[in-house]
Amino acid sequence: MTPKGAQATTPHSSRRRYLFATFKNRLDPAESVDLALKVRGLIELRKREVVGLCPSALAIPWVNGCKGGLALAAQNCGWTESYSLTGELSVRDLDVFSIPYCLVGHSERRTYLGETEEIIGRRLKALLAASIVPILCVGETLKQRRAGQSVDVIAEQLATLGDAFAACALKPDPTGAIIAYEPMWAISTAASHLALTPADAAKSHEGIRQSLDAVFGSSFGDATSIVFGGSVNGADAKSFFGHPAIDGGLVGAGMQTAAGFADVLAAFYACARIG
Numbered sequence: 001m002t003p004k005g006a007q008a009t010t011p012h013s014s015r016r017r018y019l020f021a022t023f024k025n026r027l028d029p030a031e032s033v034d035l036a037l038k039v040r041g042l043i044e045l046r047k048r049e050v051v052g053l054c055p056s057a058l059a060i061p062w063v064n065g066c067k068g069g070l071a072l073a074a075q076n077c078g079w080t081e082s083y084s085l086t087g088e089l090s091v092r093d094l095d096v097f098s099i100p101y102c103l104v105g106h107s108e109r110r111t112y113l114g115e116t117e118e119i120i121g122r123r124l125k126a127l128l129a130a131s132i133v134p135i136l137c138v139g140e141t142l143k144q145r146r147a148g149q150s151v152d153v154i155a156e157q158l159a160t161l162g163d164a165f166a167a168c169a170l171k172p173d174p175t176g177a178i179i180a181y182e183p184m185w186a187i188s189t190a191a192s193h194l195a196l197t198p199a200d201a202a203k204s205h206e207g208i209r210q211s212l213d214a215v216f217g218s219s220f221g222d223a224t225s226i227v228f229g230g231s232v233n234g235a236d237a238k239s240f241f242g243h244p245a246i247d248g249g250l251v252g253a254g255m256q257t258a259a260g261f262a263d264v265l266a267a268f269y270a271c272a273r274i275g
């Protein structure tokens with residue numbers, strides 16, 4: 001997704017790296033705890049790297065009690081501007097467990113639940129106002145990619161983040177949000193699942209950095225952590241995470257078992273940046 005004339009940016013050594021394992025609604029609370037207990041001993045406390053779990057809402061309190069050095073991210077959060085929203089979490093719920101991160105705009109929610117930019121913007125606003133870092137999932141459909149629309153689609157998704165910062169009267173901060181590039185067609189559960197090469201993923205990350213600069217001003221993209229998601233697993237994780245443009249991953253199926261988790265985590269640590 002590199003726009004014409006785009007130059008590869010150099011790795012920003014101060015960018016944080018993140019690795020999040022999302023359980024989606026695949027692991028129940030007991031299974032989530034079991035996995036957390038099996039993997040928490042593998043976590044090294046490092047300053048510029050965060051490893052976290054995204055359990056289901058019901059599993060959050062359970063996993064919170066045994067997470068050790070793992071961070072927690074919620075999979076969703078509603079808003080409470082002027083009315084109630086049955087079935088949604090609120091930032092107050094996340095606050096109870098001091099949850100620092102929350103997914104927003106995941107492709108499964110965009111695709112199967114019809115989440116629009118307007119809804120995603122409301123969620124972003126609620127999180128930013130509560131100082132919870134959104135992990136904003138962006139990415140194009142296969143049809144959009146084939147039609148050459150990836151850059152425009154993602155630019156629009158990033159503009160929603162810009163609007164949310166503005167609506168909160170907050171100065172945009174590149175460390176205040178994490179971007180997850182997740183082309184919809186590369187997610188393991190996508191109907192039209194196809195693999196993306198690490199080189200193509202990295203090109204898209206460079207393009208996203210340019211779009212971030214366009215929305216927020218120059219150098220913003222270089223300072224923003226962009227993780228990759230799309231069927232990453234123990235066998236290919238190093239080739240994604242080793243690229244300077246890719247600051248880690250958001251991984252589903254590949255980290256939902258202890259063995260898979262350990263393999264992807266080892267690849268993440270093996271690709272640590274010096275300096």
Ligand code: PGA
Binds near residue numbers: 182231232250253254
């Ligand atoms: P996957 O999921 O690794 O199973 O493709 C990633 C995601 O949905 O964020």
